[in-house]
Amino acid sequence: MKYAIVYSSRSGNTALLAEALKEGLPKEGCRYFGTADLAQKDANAWEAVTGSKLVLLGFWTDKGNCDEKSASVLKKLRNQKIFLFGTAGFGGSEEYFQKILTAVKQQADPSNTFVGSYLCQGKMSVSVRRRYETMLAEKPGDKKILGMLENFDRAQNHPNEEDCGQLLARAGALVSD
Ligand SMILES: Cc1cc2nc3c(=O)[nH]c(=O)nc-3n(C[C@H](O)[C@H](O)[C@H](O)COP(=O)(O)O)c2cc1C
Helix, strand or coil, X not given: CCEEEEECCCXXXXXXXXXXXXHHCCHHHEEXXXXXXXXXXXXXXXXXXXXXXXXXXXEEEECCEECHHHHHHHHHCCCCEEEEEEEECCXXXXXXXXXXXXXXXXXXXXXXXXEEEEEEECCCCHHHHHHHHHHHHHCCCCHHHHHHHHHHHXXXXXXXXXXXXXXXXXXXXXXXX
């Protein structure tokens, strides 16, 4: 099956997932691998993306939705099968991931079909932890802030090999159809 991997990544987490797909999926079917920016700037790249049977679109979570660059690609796609993958700083709840995915899908044209998805946590900047620490200093023992610190620390080793393996299992089943 002809497929394209298009992704947007600010600090490298979603890029790791994209690389895992590139390495793990059958090479012969790959029509495009690259960033959302490049896919839209280069006419040949865009043709390769839209000429694919399946678009694997990767995003990083920005305010509960996909980032602007991946959203820009998503909004332009028509009559395409789309597999969404991405990373989010907050995790531990499938419900939260589903909320993000629902918001992302709402941005797409209804002619497209979503055929699968995979989200996992992605590490955040240390400045975020410093902010939480300052908050905790102001409210010692606050359970909510402690939970935010725990979440931050949990995110630090993601995406990991297990995440990449799960992503590949889901996407691989579609590509080899
Ligand atoms: C400006 C900004 C907004 C973010 N908003 C969210 C959010 O709403 N929910 C969330 O779970 N993570 C949020 N994050 C965390 C990132 O989605 C997460 O760290 C992601 O793995 C970054 O992916 P990347 O390394 O591919 O850029 C935000 C990060 C930044 C920098």
